[in-house]
Amino acid sequence: MNIVLFDSNELDAGGIVSVRGRRAAYLSEVQGAEPGGILRVGEIGSKMGQAELLEVSSEEAVLKVLSLDEHSPETHTNLIIALPRPQMLKRILQNAATMGVNRIMFIRSARVIKSYFATPVLAEESIREHLLLGLEQGVSTKLPVVSVHDRFRPFVEDELPALSADSTVSLLAHTNASSDISELGLVEGLDSDSQITLGIGPEGGWQAHEVEAFENAGFLCCGLGARVLRVETAVVSLLGQIELLRKLQ
């Protein structure tokens, strides 16, 4: 936990924050934080700063906010991911929040197992908890917006065109793509503010008609090299590559 995140309703008018549960237990038991210590804090959806720890136990930590004036790093990457199995879903939510994404859309595709949509990991509170774990690691206050789309066709027809139109580049990771991500001429066109949308398929890959639907919406297919990555590994590797492409001139 590299930042203590709190909700606006946990902050009182005198600048005192009281956090309970997991965050207090972590500060007290894992980090061994003690009263008087200065910690990095952030208001979820707003700014970051510093606070002094006034009291701490495994049930509750009370902090006095000293400053709250740093902007959270901006996010300009959207992820579209064929819904993976629940254990992998948890790690994807955390890693995506840590690495910084704007939106995550979990979608149905032919090779997605339908029962995955019934997992409790997709409950609103659960999604939020995994995203917060990721933000606490990555040091950010900006919760990605997560949506779940259990039908492929309506998603493609209703959401993809606007997403693609709003993006500088839209990429579809696809095992059989003829071009690698290094071959799409992306170095010149991208910078840190470019909106990028990235689609990542299920284990076993996208089906041909699904690839066609993305291509029709303006997505470029990109391969992932000779090796077959698990979905969660592909997410992290591609987010790392996109970050590098944004920075290279």
Added chain:
Amino acid sequence: MNIVLFDSNELDAGGIVSVRGRRAAYLSEVQGAEPGGILRVGEIGSKMGQAELLEVSSEEAVLKVLSLDEHSPETHTNLIIALPRPQMLKRILQNAATMGVNRIMFIRSARVIKSYFATPVLAEESIREHLLLGLEQGVSTKLPVVSVHDRFRPFVEDELPALSADSTVSLLAHTNASSDISELGLVEGLDSDSQITLGIGPEGGWQAHEVEAFENAGFLCCGLGARVLRVETAVVSLLGQIELLRKLQ
């Protein structure tokens, strides 16, 4: 499991391979493979090809090798990683094998918890099993060479100079580095055959004297951007970025 890997001693003179245990159970129970099916196979440390499944049960699968003439993708990246906690270690072994690395050196550093060196995950058979899981995912036969170094100074003095001398570039991932990996001018100098050595620190980072020891051996420090990544996330992100840098011209 995208390839069935076998040891040379599991292959008889008639080209018949018999695999037992986890691999047989996976083919039978998860993939529902049936006699007559054609599977991708590979001899560990040697070539890959195809085989016909002759018999399969959850205890044993018998395959007839049809071809064994494809080279495994080459690996030219070495990893030096401050030994992480055991659960993370497992995932790092798997992901590194999937993404393709040549050597992995787990080392002691000031912020590594000493008891981690006693974990059963570091037993030879355990390391091999996790690497094989990674190779089965990534489709390769080339086991990374793993070594464990429980003292920092002897590692730095005895191993680092030769590693650095054999590498086109040696990088040390470091939170406080003044340059990002995008700012080191690496696009021109690297291609798919370049030997690259990458050092990744513990949670909490390298100490100043450790950074100095790497720099004295010729390592360049590179930052990881505004966000703080977990070690296992940093490994995957950086391996993805290095693969991209090798391919960009």
